Amino acid sequence: MKDLTLDNMTDVVISSIADTEDPRLKEVLSIVIRKIHEAAIEVQITHAEWEGLMNFLLAAGNISDAQRNEFILLSDLTGLTSLVDLIASSSSPDASERSVLGPFYVPNAPMIESGGDLIADNEGDPVVALGRVLSSTGEPIPGAMMEFWQNAANGQYSNVDPTQDDNNLRCRMLSNDDGSYEVSTIRPIAYEVPDDGPGGEYMRATGRHCWRPAHLHVRVHADGYEDLVTEVFNTLDKYIEEDAVFGVRSSLAIPFNREPTPDEQARFSHVASPFHMVDFDFVLQPLG
Numbered sequence: 106m107k108d109l110t111l112d113n114m115t116d117v118v119i120s121s122i123a124d125t126e127d128p129r130l131k132e133v134l135s136i137v138i139r140k141i142h143e144a145a146i147e148v149q150i151t152h153a154e155w156e157g158l159m160n161f162l163l164a165a166g167n168i169s170d171a172q173r174n175e176f177i178l179l180s181d182l183t184g185l186t187s188l189v190d191l192i193a194s195s196s197s198p199d200a201s202e203r204s205v206l207g208p209f210y211v212p213n214a215p216m217i218e219s220g221g222d223l224i225a226d227n228e229g230d231p232v233v234a235l236g237r238v239l240s241s242t243g244e245p246i247p248g249a250m251m252e253f254w255q256n257a258a259n260g261q262y263s264n265v266d267p268t269q270d271d272n273n274l275r276c277r278m279l280s281n282d283d284g285s286y287e288v289s290t291i292r293p294i295a296y297e298v299p300d301d302g303p304g305g306e307y308m309r310a311t312g313r314h315c316w317r318p319a320h321l322h323v324r325v326h327a328d329g330y331e332d333l334v335t336e337v338f339n340t341l342d343k344y345i346e347e348d349a350v351f352g353v354r355s356s357l358a359i360p361f362n363r364e365p366t367p368d369e370q371a372r373f374s375h376v377a378s379p380f381h382m383v384d385f386d387f388v389l390q391p392l393g
């Protein structure tokens with residue numbers, strides 16, 4: 106019988122999964138087990154701390170349901186989600202950077218034409234977002250399926266706010282023949298991620314707030330290209346340097362306050378003045 110000790114426990118556990126058939130699973134498990142053991146030994150974890158961790162995870166499970174996944178929130182708040190985005194983006198450095206999908210995406214939003222309007226009867230500062238969908242090799246991409254979603258003037262997204270229509274401030278549209286797109290909407294505002302569960306407990310214990318700077322969510326799909334899930338941030342937001350979920354990248358942040366040109370003022374005369382322009386090109390990585 107082999108004695109289990111602080112020195113050999115990690116190797117013994119990793120050798121116990123030696124028959125794992127899936128090589129990727131075996132690699133991941135081996136590294137995760139080693140890192141968790143290293144952390145436990147480094148901090149000299151106590152029984153009380155271990156029990157606290159188990160109860161924290163249990164609470165995260167208990168507050169989760171079909172609409173709410175507290176583990177994803179914890180992943181967001183600890184930067185893991187953004188690490189996954191950064192790793193994915195590192196293989197396509199000429200494409201737009203990825204940023205978190207978040208919990209408020211809803212598939213199959215209504216199709217509108219490029220140039221269409223999301224403002225309807227929403228309160229807020231009108232803006233026109235416009236730009237092009239481009240290949241990382243420079244060519245425009247016509248017919249790209251773009252999905253936009255954002256929060257309303259009360260900070261809420263329509264899928265979690267019974268006071269809004271289901272598809273308020275959401276749409277899909279196809280980019281034009283020259284890759285261009287335009288949509289009028291309201292300027293999104295900062296909002297707080299849920300703080301009533303273990304995610305909030307983590308933030309309070311670490312002296313952080315739950316605010317995210319204002320952003321427009323965008324998802325772009327075009328045949329022959331990698332899908333892009335990203336966010337466009339307003340650099341004028343007070344929380345731009347301290348996003349609770351670490352989604353901001355400088356390449357995704359612009360001031361949402363460009364004055365329209367006389368031509369744009371005329372072209373968007375159906376949008377209540379004064380309105381501002383938000384210019385952003387989405388660059389996709391060809392597959393393969």
Ligand SMILES: [Fe+2]
Binds near residue numbers: 207209320322
């Ligand atoms: Fe969001």
